[in-house]
Amino acid sequence: MDKRIWSHPVLSFRRGPRVTFRFEDQVVEAYIGETIAAALWAAGIKVIGYSRVYGEPRGPYCMIGKCASCLVEVDGVPNVRSCIEPVRPGITVRRQVNPPRPPSLTKPAKPPGEPVEIHVDLLVIGGGPAGLAAAEEAAGRGLSVLLVDEHHRLGGQMIKQTHKFFGSRRFFGGLRGFQVAERMEKEVAEAGVRVMRQATVFGLYRGGVVGVYDRANNRLVKVYPRAVVASTGAEEKPLLFPGNTMVGVMGAGAAQTFMNEYGIRPGDTAVIVGSGNVGLIVAYQLLQAGVRVAALLEIMPRIGGWFVHAAKLTRMGVPILTRHTVKEARGRGGVLEKVVATMVDEEGRMVPGSEKVFDADLLLLAVGLKPDARLFAQAGAAMRYIPGSGGFVPLRTEMLETSVPGLYVAGDAGGIEEATSAIIEGWIAGAAAAYRLRGDRGALERIRELNRYLWEEYRASPVLARSREAKKMAIVSEEEMEVIRRNNPPHVEFPAG
Ligand SMILES: Cc1cc2nc3c(=O)[nH]c(=O)nc-3n(C[C@H](O)[C@H](O)[C@H](O)COP(=O)(O)OP(=O)(O)OC[C@H]3O[C@@H](n4cnc5c(N)ncnc54)[C@H](O)[C@@H]3O)c2cc1C
Numbered sequence: 001m002d003k004r005i006w007s008h009p010v011l012s013f014r015r016g017p018r019v020t021f022r023f024e025d026q027v028v029e030a031y032i033g034e035t036i037a038a039a040l041w042a043a044g045i046k047v048i049g050y051s052r053v054y055g056e057p058r059g060p061y062c063m064i065g066k067c068a069s070c071l072v073e074v075d076g077v078p079n080v081r082s083c084i085e086p087v088r089p090g091i092t093v094r095r096q097v098n099p100p101r102p103p104s105l106t107k108p109a110k111p112p113g114e115p116v117e118i119h120v121d122l123l124v125i126g127g128g129p130a131g132l133a134a135a136e137e138a139a140g141r142g143l144s145v146l147l148v149d150e151h152h153r154l155g156g157q158m159i160k161q162t163h164k165f166f167g168s169r170r171f172f173g174g175l176r177g178f179q180v181a182e183r184m185e186k187e188v189a190e191a192g193v194r195v196m197r198q199a200t201v202f203g204l205y206r207g208g209v210v211g212v213y214d215r216a217n218n219r220l221v222k223v224y225p226r227a228v229v230a231s232t233g234a235e236e237k238p239l240l241f242p243g244n245t246m247v248g249v250m251g252a253g254a255a256q257t258f259m260n261e262y263g264i265r266p267g268d269t270a271v272i273v274g275s276g277n278v279g280l281i282v283a284y285q286l287l288q289a290g291v292r293v294a295a296l297l298e299i300m301p302r303i304g305g306w307f308v309h310a311a312k313l314t315r316m317g318v319p320i321l322t323r324h325t326v327k328e329a330r331g332r333g334g335v336l337e338k339v340v341a342t343m344v345d346e347e348g349r350m351v352p353g354s355e356k357v358f359d360a361d362l363l364l365l366a367v368g369l370k371p372d373a374r375l376f377a378q379a380g381a382a383m384r385y386i387p388g389s390g391g392f393v394p395l396r397t398e399m400l401e402t403s404v405p406g407l408y409v410a411g412d413a414g415g416i417e418e419a420t421s422a423i424i425e426g427w428i429a430g431a432a433a434a435y436r437l438r439g440d441r442g443a444l445e446r447i448r449e450l451n452r453y454l455w456e457e458y459r460a461s462p463v464l465a466r467s468r469e470a471k472k473m474a475i476v477s478e479e480e481m482e483v484i485r486r487n488n489p490p491h492v493e494f495p496a497g
């Protein structure tokens, strides 16, 4: 039943020591470095909890800590996101049930330790490409920097990207995503950045204090930064259809996490919805991991991603069905067994009688990403809904400063794009913080040069035309930003002095 991948054409999985933990009344084997959800999935345990509202079975959906579909109780602590909680030897994990067990039946949780305070020049939230770049740039310019990430590994979504970056060595051209993550992590360490892993930022408050729950040490940390770069990334959008909450229906990125980060086969047979680059790339990666792809469904008359990726899939025998979508997911005990696809007409309406039924234990949704801009909204930053960016994003100046003074945005959190532009935005935000806090003229020069490259060369590519226009819509001048601040005074600010 072990679903781990032991040989792969591109990846070699470095697993830590083998350990065991308890899940309900079972002993589960795992490897250090895996999360609880990954280890359970590898052991063939798919139902890891029940919906609080409907009592229906639930399994992982996003695998990056964004959706709460994988909540479990660990050693008496409820609501632990098992997809980002690393296994530890000897822990006891239980499903959350509906209604919740009375406290008398649960083991009492260890109380949190004493809160600690950290004072720092710059706090970077999120250690994906944008956050790593911001931290390295700012530390290189003499700021004290704390980088906080809720995952136990740095690199964000790059950890699971196996394709090579384009372009020059300056932008990591020729390296695979996970190699770029390793390189950037090393650079950040060399620059003297202090890193907290397994720590979640949950709010930015009056008096410029940022709340962090340090899960690794079970304690609250109050951070007092003079500036903040928030680069919290993105999450996958869901799709509405009967059966969409079944176990086995998940984001395409979640399957990528299982395969490429943990070396676990996410299923035996998959149907994918969405033929953008994520859908096409994940389909190819599934085949590399030994998963059959029964079909790739695309509601539009033509594929959305690059033709070269689609041609490769067609050569490998994957049927790409344009003008098709998912009608229903069916299964037993809340676990997916069949996917019903249907044709749609020119208006996007389902065509009766055109249904095709696929046996599948995986239904992967690759229907777009949405910025994770929650911390900006919570801090009271002025937001705008920009469809081309994937949803609500904070307005910002060319220095990437939002309407909350001293709060900068970089990467997907400010609008969906891709890793290289996230890195460039990270450098800009890190340099902007250095300019704000130290009046570093070299930082100003660097921002000008990076902005020129980003807007006049990199984003000039027709492939990035949509995201370029969308990102433009979120930029306001310094004067406009002052008006926005006067009209919507933010309740948080980070004083430069
Ligand atoms: C599921 C998914 C799959 C993708 N697949 C591809 C692909 O195959 N190819 C491709 O080119 N691009 C892909 N992308 C696009 C990718 O997001 C960008 O290329 C790039 O990784 C964006 O960088 P970032 O630093 O902005 O965000 P991310 O790389 O998403 O990093 C964000 C980081 O912030 C951390 N974080 C978030 N919130 C908090 C918090 N409150 N407290 C502490 N830490 C926090 C996260 O743990 C994460 O490490 C994918 C994106 C997603 C979401």
Ligand code: FES
Residues within 6 Å of the ligand: 059, 060, 061, 062, 063, 064, 065, 066, 067, 068, 069, 070, 071, 081, 082, 083, 084
């Ligand atoms: S939060 Fe764990 S699967 Fe989404």
